[in-house]
Amino acid sequence: MEAFKKLKSVVIPIDRANVDTDAIIPKQFLKTIHRTGLGKSLFYDWRYLADGVTPNPDFVINQPRYKGGRILLSRENFGSGSSREHAPWALLDFGIKAIIAPSFADIFYNNCFKNGILPIRIERTIVDGLFKDVERTTGYQLEVDLESQSILLPDGKKLPFEIDSFLKKCLIEGLDDISLTLEKKALITSYENRRRKDAPWLFPDMTA
Amino acid sequence: MGRTLLEKIWDDHVVTESDGSTLLYIDRQLVHEVTSPQAFEGLKIAGRVVHRPTATLAVPDHNVPTTGRKKGIEDPISALQVETLSKNAREYAVPIFTMDDIRQGIVHVIAPEQGFTLPGMTIVCGDSHTATHGAFGALAFGVGTSEVEHVMATQTLIQKKPKSFLIKVNGHLPKGSTPKDLILYIIGQIGTDGGTGYVLEFSGDAVRGLSMEGRMTLCNMAIEAGARAGMIAADEVTFSYIKGRPMAPKGELWEKAVSSWKTLHSDPDAKFDRVLEIDASRIEPQITWGTNPGMVLPVTGSIPSPESFKDEVSKENTKNALKYMGLEPGTPLNGIPIDRVFIGSCTNGRIEDLRAAASVIKGRKVSSSVHAMVVPGSGLVSQQAEKEGLDKIFLDAGFEWREPGCSMCLGMNPDQLLPGERCASTSNRNFEGRQGKGGRTHLVSPEMAAAAAISGHFVDIRTWN
Numbered sequence: 001m002e003a004f005k006k007l008k009s010v011v012i013p014i015d016r017a018n019v020d021t022d023a024i025i026p027k028q029f030l031k032t033i034h035r036t037g038l039g040k041s042l043f044y045d046w047r048y049l050a051d052g053v054t055p056n057p058d059f060v061i062n063q064p065r066y067k068g069g070r071i072l073l074s075r076e077n078f079g080s081g082s083s084r085e086h087a088p089w090a091l092l093d094f095g096i097k098a099i100i101a102p103s104f105a106d107i108f109y110n111n112c113f114k115n116g117i118l119p120i121r122i123e124r125t126i127v128d129g130l131f132k133d134v135e136r137t138t139g140y141q142l143e144v145d146l147e148s149q150s151i152l153l154p155d156g157k158k159l160p161f162e163i164d165s166f167l168k169k170c171l172i173e174g175l176d177d178i179s180l181t182l183e184k185k186a187l188i189t190s191y192e193n194r195r196r197k198d199a200p201w202l203f204p205d206m207t208a
Numbered sequence: 209m210g211r212t213l214l215e216k217i218w219d220d221h222v223v224t225e226s227d228g229s230t231l232l233y234i235d236r237q238l239v240h241e242v243t244s245p246q247a248f249e250g251l252k253i254a255g256r257v258v259h260r261p262t263a264t265l266a267v268p269d270h271n272v273p274t275t276g277r278k279k280g281i282e283d284p285i286s287a288l289q290v291e292t293l294s295k296n297a298r299e300y301a302v303p304i305f306t307m308d309d310i311r312q313g314i315v316h317v318i319a320p321e322q323g324f325t326l327p328g329m330t331i332v333c334g335d336s337h338t339a340t341h342g343a344f345g346a347l348a349f350g351v352g353t354s355e356v357e358h359v360m361a362t363q364t365l366i367q368k369k370p371k372s373f374l375i376k377v378n379g380h381l382p383k384g385s386t387p388k389d390l391i392l393y394i395i396g397q398i399g400t401d402g403g404t405g406y407v408l409e410f411s412g413d414a415v416r417g418l419s420m421e422g423r424m425t426l427c428n429m430a431i432e433a434g435a436r437a438g439m440i441a442a443d444e445v446t447f448s449y450i451k452g453r454p455m456a457p458k459g460e461l462w463e464k465a466v467s468s469w470k471t472l473h474s475d476p477d478a479k480f481d482r483v484l485e486i487d488a489s490r491i492e493p494q495i496t497w498g499t500n501p502g503m504v505l506p507v508t509g510s511i512p513s514p515e516s517f518k519d520e521v522s523k524e525n526t527k528n529a530l531k532y533m534g535l536e537p538g539t540p541l542n543g544i545p546i547d548r549v550f551i552g553s554c555t556n557g558r559i560e561d562l563r564a565a566a567s568v569i570k571g572r573k574v575s576s577s578v579h580a581m582v583v584p585g586s587g588l589v590s591q592q593a594e595k596e597g598l599d600k601i602f603l604d605a606g607f608e609w610r611e612p613g614c615s616m617c618l619g620m621n622p623d624q625l626l627p628g629e630r631c632a633s634t635s636n637r638n639f640e641g642r643q644g645k646g647g648r649t650h651l652v653s654p655e656m657a658a659a660a661a662i663s664g665h666f667v668d669i670r671t672w673n
Contacts, residue, residue, distance in 0.1 A: 015524075016524075016525070016528070017521050017522075017524075017525055018400060018401075018500050018525065020500070020637075020639045022618075022637070022639040022640070022641060022642050023639065023640060023641070026641055026645070027618050027619060027620045027642075028620070030242050030270075030620065031242075031271065031283075031285040031286055031288075031289050031620065032245075032285075032289075033245035033246070033249070033288065033289055033292050034245075034246065034249075035246050045640065045641045045645060075521060076401060076521065077400060077401040077404070077434065080400055080401065080434065080500070081336065081431075081637060081639060082335075082336050082618075082637075083243065083334060083335055083336040083338075083350035083351060083352055084242075084243065084352075085243065085246075085334075085352035085353040085354060088352075103401055103404060104404075105401070105404065105434060106404055106405065106434070106435075106436050107336060107349075107350055107351065107352060107436060110351075110352065110355070111352035111354065114352060114354035114355070115354070164228065164229075164368065165227060165228060166227040166228060166229045166366070169227070177358065177366055178250075178254070178256070178357065178358050178361050178362065180366075181231065181358065181361075181362045181364055181366065182361065182362060184223070184224060184231060185362075187223050187224045187231070188223055188231075188233070188362060188363065188364060191223045191233055192233075192363075195220075195233070198468075199220075199328070199465075199468060200461060200464070201326070201457035201461045201462075201464065201465045202235050202326075202329065204262070204455075204457075205260060205261075205262040205263060206260075
């Protein structure tokens with residue numbers, strides 16, 4: 001996984017609440033057996049006209065002023081619905097590395113961290129202000145610094161944000177958590193041996 | 209200090225703790241074709257194996273066709289994904305119910321059916337509706353593909369303990385109101401993110417009075433309230449459902465298991481982070497009118513006006529939803545004409561759901577303006593329904609009787625709505641495009657869907673004749 005430390009980028013505003021994972025990447029693109037190549041289908045139903053190929057000029061991602069943006073700004077409950085990790089894969093493949101919203105759905109939030117994407121929870125009233133600033137200023141950029149847990153605004157002000165220390169560490173170091181867990185293999189084995197005695201019906205495959 | 213059901217199961221599964229995170233042991237993992245290929249690929253690249261292959265169960269469900277299955281899958285991309293699941297299952301020695309196996313079906317229907325799901329377990333699957341299994345007093349939640357791979361490789365997950373939210377449903381559901389109406393009502397009350405960060409525990413007389421099928425419907429949609437898991441403490445109803453199922457413990461082991469399961473309930477003095485009490489007797493049949501499951505009203509209600517909401521975000525949401533749904537404020541829900549009816553899914557595709565729908569339509573005909581179909585949740589549900597003659601009732605009424613799978617709940621297979629088509633659906637999500645691009649979904653109970661199929665429009669099941 002690619003590490004996340006700092007990111008300065010144009011901000012793309014998706015001004016909707018409850019952006020669900022069906023909207024982020026519709027079901028027809030989930031048939032892939034690979035992680036890559038989903039960026040062109042990101043927000044497919046909103047992004048293209050009825051023919052499925054012509055970009056919808058009304059949708060923000062297609063507007064030149066937001067071209068190359070790597071930070072997404074959205075509303076409450078971003079990433080709700082299905083657990084599909086195809087949603088962060090599509091965002092990442094498109095180039096999105098950070099998402100700012102008042103709240104995120106739990107599974108999507110976790111999935112972001114597995115893919116080097118930083119979801120940032122920011123209070124709703126502040127998000128309201130950011131939407132206004134982005135709208136007003138072409139080329140509006142923010143700089144996210146994970147180490148100091150802050151977002152640098154164009155006027156030099158800093159917006160602090162909260163993040164779990166373990167998730168932060170994994171993202172900054174780009175850690176593969178399966179390797180981390182496998183280092184604890186002995187603990188897992190001893191748990192299994194202990195638990196098997198108390199609840200043998202859970203281990204029909206491991207009877208002594 | 210007493211513990212909640214969640215705390216008891218959690219404590220039983222802690223392998224170790226560090227950095228404020230828990231390494232949680234996962235007893236069972238369910239695997240389907242859509243969210244697993246990249247996980248198996250990850251194992252292969254890293255040269256890892258599946259830690260406990262038989263604590264894992266694989267089944268194709270999302271992509272499978274519901275007609276002419278014997279001919280195979282027409283769409284080559286879907287076919288490849290389903291074949292990839294079979295190939296991976298073989299390679300990693302994971303048990304699988306393939307498409308031609310009578311035990312195949314929707315992953316959340318087949319696991320309880322087989323006794324794979326048991327009280328006190330931790331269960332995951334790369335699917336948000338894994339919450340369903342919480343109906344057995346298990347901690348069951350959906351995960352992404354990276355976590356699927358993590359569980360395959362280690363039989364554990366790195367987790368933070370969620371908060372607990374008790375929803376106590378007092379009284380009893382009135383005639384005509386079902387577990388589906390109860391959960392839609394709850395989502396309407398707390399919102400689609402009201403359960404974010406929590407595990408919901410459902411309790412109270414109304415919940416105790418439900419069958420296992422009803423409890424599964426309830427827990428299934430916990431995720432639509434934002435909660436990764438819903439749970440209900442196991443009781444005699446649970447035990448008698450499980451007893452004798454193929455993968456359930458037998459003999460002495462069964463007795464031992466049951467006595468352990470009987471301790472798995474929230475203690476009277478357990479402390480929850482949030483509590484909500486609901487009076488079941490006031491719950492009417494529900495219909496969603498918008499583009500998320502929280503946009504729901506009783507059948508006696510009318511389409512709301514965006515102006516009736518206080519804050520700007522809700523106004524905007526409602527405006528967008530009504531535009532997408534093609535509905536005008538003030539229109540009574542009762543009477544809205546529909547084009548399609550879908551009865552099935554991991555929410556309402558079990559035998560009890562089919563019995564309920566069949567009892568409504570028996571001896572009647574589907575409206576000439578409606579295309580209606582029934583997709584049983586599994587091969588065994590289908591077999592049981594056919595034994596009871598339910599298939600005949602549906603076919604005689606003009607419903608299509610299909611082969612099992614996820615089908616039009618998400619339309620990954622050919623079962624989809626056309627743009628603008630309006631559907632009464634027993635599934636769980638009414639998101640834009642969920643059942644097909646431009647399709648308009650109204651979530652309802654099986655009874656309400658069946659009655660709408662006959663009438664050609666929504667009706668109030670309580671007064672409909």
